[in-house]
Structure formats: structure tokens, C-alpha cells
Amino acid sequence: MKRSMKLALTFTLSIILIALIFYFYIDNKLNSGYFYEGVHVDGIELSDYSKEEAVKLLEGKKQKEIESQKMTILSERNNEFEYILPLKDLGYDYNYEKAVDEAHNVGREGSFIDRLKFINNLKKNPVNIELMYYYDPNLIDKHIDEISKMLYEEPKNASLKFDGENFHITDEVIGYEVNKVKLKSMIESNIGQLDDIYVPYEKLEPEITKKLYNKVNGLLAHFSTSFKSSASGRINNIVLSANSFKGKIVLPGEVVSYNETTGPRSSKNGYEDAPVIVNGELTPGIGGGVCQTSTTLYNTLLLADLEILERHPHSIPPAYVPKGTDAAVAGIYYDLVFKNNFDFPIYIDTKIIDKTVHFYIYGDAANRNYEIKIGTELIETIPYKTVEKLNDNLEPGTRNLLQEGRNGYKVATYKYKIVNGKVIEKTKISSDYYKEKDYIYEVGPEKEDPQEVEITD
Structure with missing residues (x-):
């Protein structure tokens, strides 16, 4: 028992x-705090490793790979271009902790029996967890900016030159720039393959082409005025301001300011003293004479049928053009502004010949079937008045001129469009009033009549 x-x-x-x-x-x-046998990360067996040890193991192996990984960026437009882009320069790395956590969780979910069966089966059917990489997109942008600067090809406009008789045109050059958005997409999708990739380009079309300049084929208008009686300072200013427009090309739709083109009319810019009109009086000043240049240009613009956006008459009608066809400019106050309202460029040339300033405007003369003429109509002549101001301090009978006078005028100016010698269109382009000015005299008191004296013996 x-x-x-x-x-x-x-x-x-x-x-x-x-x-x-x-x-x-x-x-x-x-x-166990260790990995189960048969659990791998990126093909690396991790059994008998702790999580911390596994992270260090993976980092050690992968960092060597990352150091050697790179992609090559080439250009079909430049055979000598080769840009090596190491992955480490993109902040490329792996999320080791996430992969290790996922691997460590293998076999640790479900019931006791299910886990045991799964763990025992790992030897025959191992599990591999892929490492997930990451990178900094902003670092890609920096490299793309660098590549773009290296491969940028600036577009070049066609050029137009005039030798006084013929126009000479050079071809435009198409430019190219890197398509940054597309290149970034190509780089990102190539990080896993590291194949050679070719830079994608976008064409940059020049603004001005030879085809556009070919439309400048003849003279549209010419106008000239004489300055033979001018002093040296005024001559200098006319020549200087006229040269500001020599060779100027105005594209379709472009607006041109006379004042901006000539620049500040100062002694620093070469302008000299010459009489200018201030408040209806000729007064010494810098830049006198430039109004003759602006007036000559204005008449040429009218004959070329260009659009005038701003124009001002003088207070005193100048002698070098008919009344109603002058164009005054003054500092920031008065300007001559025009627009190229055609679908072709215009070319402006100037010449100084025998103290005469000439303006020429060239354009698509081959396709113009009309001509322009300018006419003026004197609406009214307003006679000056004579005003006398008594000055008792003067000797009786004295008469001194204080202000010279002049007649005033009201003038209408018209533009005539002519086809085959017939006026098909008449347009009023301005109504000008040149204000009259009184003659003013100061006079002394009237002389007293001699008194009659009776003489007696």
C-alpha cells in the first residue's frame, strides 16, 4: 500500500x-524578446537578436549600400553632360525601427495554439519584411535647380539691322529649359531602379522671329523740318534727341513715350541751354529745341498711320510746321506717346542733313494699299488787343511797351486716308487753340495844351 x-x-x-x-x-x-527563427528583414535572418541589436545590424549593412548607390542623369542635347546623383544626397535612408517592429510582431498575434503552430511553421515558410525607404523631396528640388542652371539654353530673338538702304535679318534661336516637374517625377520613380535617365526639356520660343521682321520691307512715312536759323545749343539738342530714336524697333502693340526714349533732358545727358517756351514766353533753359524733334516725329507717325495716345500743342505756334501739327514736350508734364497698332514691327530711322532733321518709319509697305495726308483748317483768328496802363510817374506823352502781343488761332487738323487718289476716310485728329496775347503799354499822363497868352504893349 x-x-x-x-x-x-x-x-x-x-x-x-x-x-x-x-x-x-x-x-x-x-x-521571448528575440525574433522567431524564420523571420527576416530585407533577407537578413534576425533570430536570436533583440530589437535594438536588429536595428544596429540592419543599419550597419544598409549604410554601406547607400554610400554606393547613385543614379546618372544625362542630356540628349549635351553629350558631355553627366550628373551623378548619390542617394545619400537626397536624404535617402530606411525606416529600420518600423521594419524591426513589424518583424518582431510576427507570431505574436492570435491564440496560444495558433501562435505555436505559426512559429513551428516558420522554418518551412519563413517571413521576410521589406525595408521601406524614404528621402527628402526638397533635396531633389535643389539638385534639379542646379541641373536646370547648367542646361538652360536662352532663346535669342531675331535681329534687324538697317544699313541705310537694305535691312539685314538674322535668324532667331530657340531656347530650352529643363522640365522640372517631369524630371522630379522621373528621379523619384527611379530611386528603386537607379537606371540612367535623360533630362526632359521644354522649348522656349523667342518673342521675335525672322518671319516677323520680314514684314519690315519698305518705307511707310517720311517727314522733315529745318533748323537752319537755330543757335548751336538748340542744334545740339535736336541732334541728340533725334539720335535717341535712330534704329528704334517698335513691336506690335508696344507703346512708346518720347520722354522715356530721350531720357531726362539734362546737362549730364549732353543737353545744352537753348530757348524754351514757358507760359507763352521764350525763356533760356536746358533742352530747347527738343520740341522740334518731337514735332517732326509726330508728323511722321501721323503719315505712317500709327495710333497717337498723347500729344499737346504749343502755346505759341512754331514756324517750322503748319498750325495744328506741332507736338510739345516738357519734362514730366507734356509727352508724345504712340502705339504700334499694326501686326508688324516698325523701324524708326533718323538723319540730320543740312540742318534739317528727318524721320523715317519703315514697316510692311508691301501690303499697304493706301496713303495718308494731313490737312489743317483755320477755324478762327482771334486778334490781339492793345491795352494801355497809365503811369502818372512817367513824363507826359511817354509810351513804353511792356508786353508784345500776338493773334490767337483756333485750328482743326484732319487725317485723310487715300486709295487710288481718292479720299475714302477723313478723321479729325485735333482741335487746337493757340491763345492770343495782348500788347500792353504803360503810358504817361497826357500833355497839357499850351495856354494862349495875350500880349499887350
């Missing part, structure tokens, strides 16, 4: 011990 009980107790204890050993084995197997 005692022997049987002893055997039973021994058996029971053995069973309990075996159960405890099995339990601790299974518990250690299931709840």
Missing part, C-alpha cells in the same frame, strides 16, 4: 514537473 502510494506520488510529481518544463519552454518560446 505504501509502495503504491509512493509510486503514484512520484508519477504525479513527474507529470507536474514535465508540465512545468513544457510550460516554461513554450512560454519562453512564445514570449
Whole structure:
């Protein structure tokens, strides 16, 4: 009896011990802090590694790979161009912690029995967790900006030159710039392959082409005025301001300001003293004579049928053009502004011949079937008045001129469009009033009549 009980107790204890050993084995197997056998990250076996050790292991292996990984960027437009882009320069790296956490969770979900079965099956069916890479898109942009600067090809406009008789035109040059958006997409999609890639380009069309300049084929208008009686300062100013327009090309739709083109009329810019009109009086000043240049240009613009946006008459009608066809300019106050309202460029040339300033405007004369003429109509002549101001301090009978007078005029100016010698259109382009000015005299008191004296012997 005692022997049987002893055997039973021994058996029971053995069973309990075996159960405890099995339990601790299974518990250690299931709840170990290490990875289960058969679990890989990026093909690397991690069994018997802790999470911290696994991260260091992966970093050590992958950092060497990253150092050697790069892509080559080439250009079909430039065979000598080769841009090496290392992945490390893009902030390229892997999310080691995330992959390690995911690998460590393998076999740690589900019931006790399910986990045990899954873990035992890992030897036959191992699990591999892929490392996920990342990079900094902003660093890609920096490299693309650098590539763009290296490969930028500036477009060049066609050029137009005039030798006084013929026009000479050079071809335009198409430019190219890197398509940054497309190149970035190509780089990002190539990070996993690291193939050679070719830079995508966008064409840059020049603004001005030879085809456009070919429309400048003849003279549209010419006008001239004489300055033979002018002093040296005035002559200098006329020549200087006229040269500001020599060779000027005005594109379709472009607006031109006389004042901006000539620049500030100052001694620093070469202008000299010459009489200018201020408040209806000729007064010494810098830049006198430039109004003759603006007037000559104005008449040429009218004959060329260009659009006038701003024009002002003088207060005194100048002698070098008919009344109503002058154009005054003065500092920032008065300007002559015009627009090229045609679909072709115009070319302006100027010449000074025998103290005469000439303006020429060239354009698509081959396709113009009309001519322009300018006419003026004197609407009214307003006679000056004579005003006398008494000055008792003067000697009786004295008469001194204080202000010279002149007649005033009201003038209408018309533009006539003529086809085959017939006027098909008449347009009023301005109504000008040149204000009259009184003659003013100061006079002394009237002389007293001699008194009659009776003489007697």
C-alpha cells in the first residue's frame, strides 16, 4: 500500500514537473524578446537578436549600400553632360525601427495554439519584411535647380539691322529649359531602379522671329523740318534727341513715350541751354529745341498711320510746321506717346542733313494699299488787343511797351486716308487753340495844351 502510494506520488510529481518544463519552454518560446527563427528583414535572418541589436545590424549593412548607390542623369542635347546623383544626397535612408517592429510582431498575434503552430511553421515558410525607404523631396528640388542652371539654353530673338538702304535679318534661336516637374517625377520613380535617365526639356520660343521682321520691307512715312536759323545749343539738342530714336524697333502693340526714349533732358545727358517756351514766353533753359524733334516725329507717325495716345500743342505756334501739327514736350508734364497698332514691327530711322532733321518709319509697305495726308483748317483768328496802363510817374506823352502781343488761332487738323487718289476716310485728329496775347503799354499822363497868352504893349 505504501509502495503504491509512493509510486503514484512520484508519477504525479513527474507529470507536474514535465508540465512545468513544457510550460516554461513554450512560454519562453512564445514570449521571448528575440525574433522567431524564420523571420527576416530585407533577407537578413534576425533570430536570436533583440530589437535594438536588429536595428544596429540592419543599419550597419544598409549604410554601406547607400554610400554606393547613385543614379546618372544625362542630356540628349549635351553629350558631355553627366550628373551623378548619390542617394545619400537626397536624404535617402530606411525606416529600420518600423521594419524591426513589424518583424518582431510576427507570431505574436492570435491564440496560444495558433501562435505555436505559426512559429513551428516558420522554418518551412519563413517571413521576410521589406525595408521601406524614404528621402527628402526638397533635396531633389535643389539638385534639379542646379541641373536646370547648367542646361538652360536662352532663346535669342531675331535681329534687324538697317544699313541705310537694305535691312539685314538674322535668324532667331530657340531656347530650352529643363522640365522640372517631369524630371522630379522621373528621379523619384527611379530611386528603386537607379537606371540612367535623360533630362526632359521644354522649348522656349523667342518673342521675335525672322518671319516677323520680314514684314519690315519698305518705307511707310517720311517727314522733315529745318533748323537752319537755330543757335548751336538748340542744334545740339535736336541732334541728340533725334539720335535717341535712330534704329528704334517698335513691336506690335508696344507703346512708346518720347520722354522715356530721350531720357531726362539734362546737362549730364549732353543737353545744352537753348530757348524754351514757358507760359507763352521764350525763356533760356536746358533742352530747347527738343520740341522740334518731337514735332517732326509726330508728323511722321501721323503719315505712317500709327495710333497717337498723347500729344499737346504749343502755346505759341512754331514756324517750322503748319498750325495744328506741332507736338510739345516738357519734362514730366507734356509727352508724345504712340502705339504700334499694326501686326508688324516698325523701324524708326533718323538723319540730320543740312540742318534739317528727318524721320523715317519703315514697316510692311508691301501690303499697304493706301496713303495718308494731313490737312489743317483755320477755324478762327482771334486778334490781339492793345491795352494801355497809365503811369502818372512817367513824363507826359511817354509810351513804353511792356508786353508784345500776338493773334490767337483756333485750328482743326484732319487725317485723310487715300486709295487710288481718292479720299475714302477723313478723321479729325485735333482741335487746337493757340491763345492770343495782348500788347500792353504803360503810358504817361497826357500833355497839357499850351495856354494862349495875350500880349499887350
